[in-house]
Amino acid sequence: FLAVLRIKLGISHGCRETERKALIDFKRGLHDPSDRLSSWVGEDCCAWEGVGCSNISGHVIKLDLRNSRRCKRALRGDITPSLRSLQQLNRLDLSGNYFMHKPIPKFLGAFRRLTYLNLSGAGFMGRVPDQLGNLSTLQHLDLSWVDFTNAANWFQDLNALPHIQEIELSSCDLGTFPRSLSHVNFTSLTTLDLGYNDINSTIPDWLGNMIDGEIPQFFPKLKYLFLSNNSFSGNLSPRITNTMPSLQWFDLSMNNMSGEIPFSYCQLRYLEGLQLYENNLSGVVPNCWKDSSNLLLLDLSSNKLVGGVPDSLCNLQTLESLHLSHNNLSGPIPLCLKSCTELATLDLGHNNFIGNIPTWIGESLLSLKTLNLRSNAFNGSIPRLSSLPSLRILDLSNNNLSGMIPQSFGDFSALKSAPT
Structure with a gap:
């Protein structure tokens, strides 16, 4: 009776044999010093550590082998092409392992159902494959600590992802940065992390939007923008409220920005954190914070600011951290x-x-x-x-x-x- 019920409801009781074999082949290509994959035996791969299957179809839909502990637990070796058999995969996390400075495999672009991809800190380097632009359902991409030194068209590839919501590329040695783009495809983006890349340029027009004329909302849903520890220069754009109206956290610390802090920063109604420390900002701390009711952290330390502490800061009933050190403030x-x-x-x-x-x-x-x-x-x-x-x-x-x-x-x- 239970078997008949499973057939009628389409409920699976184990993984697909082709996918089980693909995982076994993947395991053979890995060195597993701490025996993390010891459970990868038997017929039902859905019961293996790090493997998740659909309760309905039995297809493998998740492979989560992240290593968040110690180096000696890292998986090492190659990502074998046999993984292409996992065509229903929607989540792949190999972060914190070590894949021997190999390039990111091109066949990862064949996972058309993938919504989450995390290869951060996993020892990849080289060209980002154009095929990643085929991941039309991808929402979260984390390639932090992947060496982009020889990656030429990385941004154009990412700009081809129509539904991307989170991009994390910190500590990637990005180097070059496109100055202008004919089309910016980031209307769904909520998180952009480009920190610790030593990008040496002014903030691009499409990001800072310092153009004249009508201002498009390139990032209408962007909540978190991290650009810290680069070499960005120039003035802060006063048009941030138009291009990023939903911004909650903005970190532009440890750059070479100059000029005054625009009043428009006080008009970011959802802003919770503003980190502009270690720049060359001058002028006074703007006296415009009375409506910044969500602000939790304000860090303007290590700049060239003058004047006193503005009274409007006193309206911030939720403020938890105020950093104004290493300036020329007085009074x-x-x-x-x-x-x-x-x-x-x-x-x-x-x-x-x-x-x-x-x-x-x-x-x-x-x-x-x-x-x-x-x-x-x-x-x-x-x-x-x-x-x-x-x-x-x-x-x-x-x-x-x-x-x-x-x-x-x-x-x-x-x-x-x-x-x-």
């Missing part, structure tokens, strides 16, 4: 900052702030874990800060403080270090 710490009660990190070190260290820091900012006020021009006595129950790092060194160190400093329960 007192504004009283209204006491309303940012969710602050866990307040880093104002290496500036020209003056006046007394406010007593309200120890009374209102009860979530503080890190307080860095070093290398400023603060004077007067050290206020009582021992009521901050979570404070772990306190740095008040290189100021003009006087008087005794408060006895209450001995009451800190979480403090790890307190240079004064």
Whole structure:
């Protein structure tokens, strides 16, 4: 009766024999030092570690052999062409293994149902095969730490993916970057990570959209943009609200950007994180943050900013981390900052702030874990800060403080270090 029921409902009770043989052949081409594939025996490959099958058809639809632990657990060897038999595969993750500096196999472009492909940190290098552009259903692509030194047309290939949502290409030695594109096919893109590539150029027109005239929404769904640790130069585009209206996290840190911070950055209504540290930005911190109600992290440290802390920052009730160190900021710490009660990190070190260290820091900012006020021009006595129950790092060194160190400093329960 159960067998008849399985036939009527089309429910499978094991994997397909051709796919089982393909997986066995794949295993033979691998060196498995920690015996991770020891379960790959028997007739039912759907029960093997890292293999997932459809409950209906029995086809292998997932191969997840990621190595997130230690190098000695990495699979080594070749990806055999026999894997082409897995035509129903929609998820392939080989990240963290080591495939001997071989190029990415061209036949991976034959997996027309693939929605998720992760080959990051797996020892691939060389040309990205044009065939990846055939993955018409691909939504997530992670090739981080793949060596792109000899990959010439990598971006054109990725631009051919019609449904791509997430592209992660950090630490790939991308080198060249297309200055312009006749067509940008990223209307579904939500995540773009090009960090740590030492790209030496201005931000391309199609990405920064510094063109004149009508501004198309090249990235209407983009939420996360990571461009850190490159050599991008030029000014920040004021048109970011038009090209990327859904942006939640923007990391352009450790580049060579210059000029002022445009007011339009305050108009990104969904923005949660803005990291512009270690650039050459100048001018003042714009006084326009009153409507940035979702902002959790603002890091403008290590630039050439002047002026004071703008009052509009005090409207950020959800702000957890404020980093303004290593600039030329001056003036007192504004009283209204006491309303940012969710602050866990307040880093104002290496500036020209003056006046007394406010007593309200120890009374209102009860979530503080890190307080860095070093290398400023603060004077007067050290206020009582021992009521901050979570404070772990306190740095008040290189100021003009006087008087005794408060006895209450001995009451800190979480403090790890307190240079004064």
